[in-house]
Amino acid sequence: DIVMIQSPDSLAVSLGERATINCKSSQSVLYSSNNRDYLAWYQQKPGQPPKLLIYWASTRESGVPDRFSGSGSGTDFTLTISSLQAEDVAVYYCQQYYSTPYTFGQGTKLEIK
Amino acid sequence: QVQLQESGPGLVKPSETLSLTCTVSGGSISSYYWSWIRQPPGRGLEWIGYVFYSGSTNYNPSLKSRVTISVDTSKDQFSLKLSSVTAADTAFYYCARGGGWYAFDIWGQGTMVTVSS
Numbered sequence: 083d084i085v086m087i088q089s090p091d092s093l094a095v096s097l098g099e100r101a102t103i104n105c106k107s108s109q110s111v112l113y114s115s116n117n118r119d120y121l122a123w124y125q126q127k128p129g130q131p132p133k134l135l136i137y138w139a140s141t142r143e144s145g146v147p148d149r150f151s152g153s154g155s156g157t158d159f160t161l162t163i164s165s166l167q168a169e170d171v172a173v174y175y176c177q178q179y180y181s182t183p184y185t186f187g188q189g190t191k192l193e194i195k
Numbered sequence: 196q197v198q199l200q201e202s203g204p205g206l207v208k209p210s211e212t213l214s215l216t217c218t219v220s221g222g223s224i225s226s227y228y229w230s231w232i233r234q235p236p237g238r239g240l241e242w243i244g245y246v247f248y249s250g251s252t253n254y255n256p257s258l259k260s261r262v263t264i265s266v267d268t269s270k271d272q273f274s275l276k277l278s279s280v281t282a283a284d285t286a287f288y289y290c291a292r293g294g295g296w297y298a299f300d301i302w303g304q305g306t307m308v309t310v311s312s
């Protein structure tokens with residue numbers, strides 16, 4: 083199984099400031115034949131299902147604010163929120179869909195400082 | 196827009212079989228992969244398995260011996276059966292569109308299943 087490790091486990095950022103969450107996979111999730119990274123980011127608010135934010139490591143899902151961006155390739159990935167808003171308080175998960183069993187990171191809890 | 200809704204018992208006895216159904220509305224179940232994912236309260240996410248609309252399946256090896264996922268295209272539904280449940284299977288169960296090299300882009304609201312006598 084591909085193990086996904088996120089850092090940090092929790093993060094407190096001031097409103098309007100940048101938030102950065104990292105995700106590392108135990109093996110590459112880059113498929114060389116199409117040069118795509120099979121890595122997604124999700125946001126989960128209390129009492130709600132996860133919501134897809136980013137797929138192919140850097141493609142924003144329709145309707146997701148442009149303050150959310152994804153970067154990285156191979157085994158190291160980053161989710162950046164450029165200017166934190168109050169509604170961004172949530173747990174964020176990375177997930178690989180390169181190979182089964184699909185696996186998620188342990189989650190990063192983002193709070194307001 | 197496509198919406199997913201889980202249904203099934205919220206309480207299952209130990210050693211029995213957990214059965215859930217996901218109904219797809221606002222679109223067709225055809226041409227997509229459909230997954231089940233679970234989340235114990237306060238914990239992380241675990242992919243259980245997927246079914247393609249054609250009926251082909253792929254399961255998490257950690258659960259493979261106890262899991263069956265099936266699809267009924269005539270009803271736009273897919274289902275999960277998890278046998279021989281224990282307290283460790285207590286979790287929120289989500290159905291989602293995705294798998295088969297695609298991220299999970301649409302999720303149901305989830306249903307809490309408790310395993311207890």
